Amino acid sequence: MTQKKIKLELKGITKFFGKKAVIDHLDLKVYEGELFAILGPSGTGKSTLLKIIVGIEEPDSGSVFLDGKDITNLPPNKRNIAMVFQSFALYPNMDVYRNIAFPLKIARFNKADIDKKVRSAAKLLGISEVLSSSVSKISGGQKQRVALARALVRDPSMFLLDEPFSNLDARVRFTAREELKRLQKKLNSTFIYVTHDQRETSNITSRVGVLNDGKFQQIDSFDNLYNFPQNKWVGDFIGNFPMSFIKKSDSISWGFRPEWASIHRGNLSAKLVTNELAGDINYWLCETKEGSMIVLRGNKPREVGSKISFKLNKYNIYKNGVFLKQGR
Numbered sequence: 606m607t608q609k610k611i612k613l614e615l616k617g618i619t620k621f622f623g624k625k626a627v628i629d630h631l632d633l634k635v636y637e638g639e640l641f642a643i644l645g646p647s648g649t650g651k652s653t654l655l656k657i658i659v660g661i662e663e664p665d666s667g668s669v670f671l672d673g674k675d676i677t678n679l680p681p682n683k684r685n686i687a688m689v690f691q692s693f694a695l696y697p698n699m700d701v702y703r704n705i706a707f708p709l710k711i712a713r714f715n716k717a718d719i720d721k722k723v724r725s726a727a728k729l730l731g732i733s734e735v736l737s738s739s740v741s742k743i744s745g746g747q748k749q750r751v752a753l754a755r756a757l758v759r760d761p762s763m764f765l766l767d768e769p770f771s772n773l774d775a776r777v778r779f780t781a782r783e784e785l786k787r788l789q790k791k792l793n794s795t796f797i798y799v800t801h802d803q804r805e806t807s808n809i810t811s812r813v814g815v816l817n818d819g820k821f822q823q824i825d826s827f828d829n830l831y832n833f834p835q836n837k838w839v840g841d842f843i844g845n846f847p848m849s850f851i852k853k854s855d856s857i858s859w860g861f862r863p864e865w866a867s868i869h870r871g872n873l874s875a876k877l878v879t880n881e882l883a884g885d886i887n888y889w890l891c892e893t894k895e896g897s898m899i900v901l902r903g904n905k906p907r908e909v910g911s912k913i914s915f916k917l918n919k920y921n922i923y924k925n926g927v928f929l930k931q932g933r
């Protein structure tokens with residue numbers, strides 16, 4: 606197996622705001638050419654972490670390595686890492702062309718080079734026809750592409766995207782995700798993007814880092830986060846519903862997803878509390894006799910209060926705060 610090259614490495618990053626460590630001894634390796642997602646609820650320090658990588662926030666301790674070089678003390682303009690902000694941060698009084706050209710002008714490129722780079726980035730992102738439009742007149746999706754084009758012309762070492770889809774219409778989000786995936790492949794560059802929405806990670810990345818409490822709780826494929834969460838927090842955060850638990854003894858429970866249970870002639874039972882329809886699937890929120898809430902699923906609503914028998918075809922054995930292995 607060929608060794609993957611590490612593009613970015615964070616070692617023991619800690620960042621305090623007041624007395625609170627928003628980022629707490631965090632480690633991370635991102636590989637060359639990877640599209641890596643950082644997923645976590647609002648306020649968990651995702652933007653702060655990107656700012657530390659790009660150099661506009663300083664960590665209180667820890668180091669940032671790019672291509673094996675310690676860049677912790679380099680100013681942002683010496684790092685050559687592009688960051689696309691959640692707001693896109695375009696200049697409203699400039700047209701699309703001048704927005705994309707701006708960083709090249711600052712870097713004193715000559716006019717001909719600027720023109721070549723702007724047009725080629727615009728072509729790559731499919732915004733050639735709006736180059737002379739005012740940025741206030743273009744759609745959200747086009748604004749995002751302008752912001753990406755502006756990052757791209759600098760030929761950065763890697764890209765950081767903060768909540769890149771959150772300012773887009775729900776309608777265009779899906780295609781925007783596919784486009785980003787394609788762009789990243791085409792550029793063969795390293796991308797990190799941040800989101801609080803797990804749906805934006807399920808079909809896009811090979812690895813997702815789940816951030817909470819200042820640390821990555823788990824770094825894994827989305828499938829593994831869902832099927833083999835390392836701890837209860839991840840099991841609860843990932844998926845449409847928190848993971849369900851059935852107590853087996855004082856220290857051991859079985860954790861499961863709705864589709865891991867079948868509801869015919871089972872040896873377990875629970876009382877239905879609420880029916881919840883999601884598309885054409887019916888979820889039953891039920892209470893076990895120990896009083897914990899679990900989620901089962903079936904093909905139609907049932908009467909509240911009725912007893913539902915089920916059995917588990919698959920479960921994760923949970924002991925003292927961590928999942929041990931999957932049982933059957």
Ligand SMILES: Nc1ncnc2c1ncn2[C@@H]1O[C@H](COP(=O)(O)OP(=O)(O)O)[C@@H](O)[C@H]1O
Pocket residue numbers: 622623627645646647648649650651652653654
């Ligand atoms: N410059 C700052 N000064 C003080 N507190 C901050 C600053 N930036 C962020 N915070 C706080 O740090 C926490 C993490 O913020 P942020 O990185 O923006 O989270 P996220 O991007 O995950 O929503 C929040 O509680 C936020 O209020």
Ligand SMILES: [Mg+2]
Pocket residue numbers: 651652653767768
């Ligand atoms: Mg943020």
